[in-house]
């Protein structure tokens with residue numbers, strides 16, 4: 422049976438909705454094709470070249486084009502690789518390495534990772550900050566926050582405090598953070614390649630529920646951002662109402678601006694018209710990545726800046 426037919430049979434409403442986005446055989450095939458394993462080398466623990474040379478003795482590595490520390494690797498079970506247990510490498514999906522690169526944190530800054538667990542991106546941010554400055558890594562789910570803490574310990578992250586709050590809590594710290602990552606909770610269509618249940622359990626009412634949470638979180642994040650600071654909004658899903666709609670909402674309600682993202686990554690056209698609504702042309706600067714673009718998870722990434730002297 423073709424991928425298209427399997428998806429149509431498993432969840433007809435899902436098929437109907439996303440065939441309005443893209444309707445090629447390739448698109449449907451990559452929505453369900455199992456993901457390639459990728460890793461990020463953790464330079465907090467050892468130099469990049471030392472870890473790469475060691476891994477090459479045993480595995481085939483292929484560089485992830487958009488992240489210096491990222492590699493595709495031919496391993497079945499990462500948990501059995503000693504470098505993983507030692508925190509020298511972290512299993513992280515290749516497209517999920519993009520948001521911290523776009524965020525561009527620097528040593529000494531104050532950074533908020535508003536939806537942080539299990540912490541793959543927090544660890545990457547700490548790596549770019551060389552463990553200097555401070556990251557607040559937040560997640561409201563205690564079980565997930567515990568995994569986050571364990572991962573940060575394994576990765577040798579020392580500049581991070583973990584909090585367990587609804588992200589909206591941070592709205593009270595007005596104009597405070599140099600950079601904020603909002604890697605938002607979402608319907609996770611990109612993760613179908615890892616977990617089939619994201620297809621079987623997909624429901625339109627959940628997409629709408631996520632959109633409402635995302636709008637609340639992005640407004641809180643923008644409020645907590647310093648003038649001149651950078652906010653990165655990302656999801657691992659393809660629905661326009663969880664992506665372009667949420668960023669468009671922020672652009673309409675505030676003085677936020679988008680910045681162009683210049684990375685060697687293939688993208689799909691941002692959606693500027695959807696279900697009778699028209700979104701800002703600014704959204705052309707965001708990255709919409711479909712699974713068939715680079716053989717990765719789906720991702721959406723927008724780089725938002727707060728003007729100096731702004732709200």
Ligand SMILES: C[S@@+](CC[C@H](N)C(=O)[O-])C[C@H]1O[C@@H](n2cnc3c(N)ncnc32)[C@H](O)[C@@H]1O
Pocket residue numbers: 517535536537538539540541542543559560561562565586587588589604605606607634638
């Ligand atoms: C896409 S995952 C984050 C992945 C993480 N950034 C990483 O790279 O490892 C989204 C997270 O948002 C959290 N979340 C759900 N509701 C939230 C809320 N109201 N405020 C902040 N985080 C929330 C979920 O518990 C989940 O861990």
